[in-house]
Amino acid sequence: MTEPDTGFSIINHIGITVSNLENSIIFYEALTGRKIANKDEISGKRMAETQGLENTLIKFANLHLGNVNIDILEYVEPKPSQAHYSNEQISAMHMCFEVDDIDxxxxxxxxxxxxxxxxxxxxxxxxxxxxxxxxxxxxxxxxDGTNLELIAPKGPFTRG
Structure with missing residues (x-):
């Protein structure tokens, strides 16, 4: 029997909470040139408890890229609030797309x-x-203000 991989070595997905699922699907499909693979919703106390919430209803779509999936999430319940992060703020995150030609x-x-x-x-x-x-x-x-980046990597910024 093989041991399960608990090395945190592969990213499955990046989740992005948005204000309007349909508008964000249009944006991310145009940005990536890919169509969503799935659109669904999940709700109830069991899912809410995994996030420390009382109850939840989440409409979502999954977009599959070559090396990671993007989960686009619209929270209907609880009612979402707008976060404002700029890249220098502690706990701010961004998603970076690798390209060959930045220009x-x-x-x-x-x-x-x-x-x-x-x-x-x-x-x-x-x-x-x-x-x-x-x-x-x-x-x-x-x-919705999610921080995104493009990188055309050289040297240590390339993935081996």
């Missing part, structure tokens, strides 16, 4: 109506890095 990816974002938070850069020595020079990055947000 082409930014042009594609703009073509579907998404504008980066600032001008994309390619890491240089003046940025204080010792490794990963030439890596390109750009930041943007989804319609």
């Amino acid at each position: 082409a990816a930014v042009a594609r974002l703009k073509a579907i109506g998404i504008h980066p938070d600032g001008k994309p850069i390619f890491f240089e020595e003046q940025d204080g890095l010792k490794n990963g020079l030439g890596t390109g990055v750009a930041y943007f947000t989804d319609p």
Whole structure:
């Protein structure tokens, strides 16, 4: 009998809570060029208890990418509130999409109506890095303000 993998070595999904499931499906399908794989809802006390809630109703969709799934979640119950995180805030997280060409990816974002938070850069020595020079990055947000990033990785930023 083999031991179960408890090494926390594979990410299954990233969950993003949104204000409107249908609008977010349109956004993430346009962004990734992929269609959702599933749309459903889950509710009740058993699910709520896993999250420390009294009760819950969650409408959701699953979007499968090559290396991770995105769960798009609209909480109907309890009534959600808007979180506001910027990247420097403690506990803020972001999701990063790997691309080959940062300039082409930014042009594609703009073509579907998404504008980066600032001008994309390619890491240089003046940025204080010792490794990963030439890596390109750009930041943007989804319609609800979720922090997203593009990376064209070099050196230690590449996955082996």
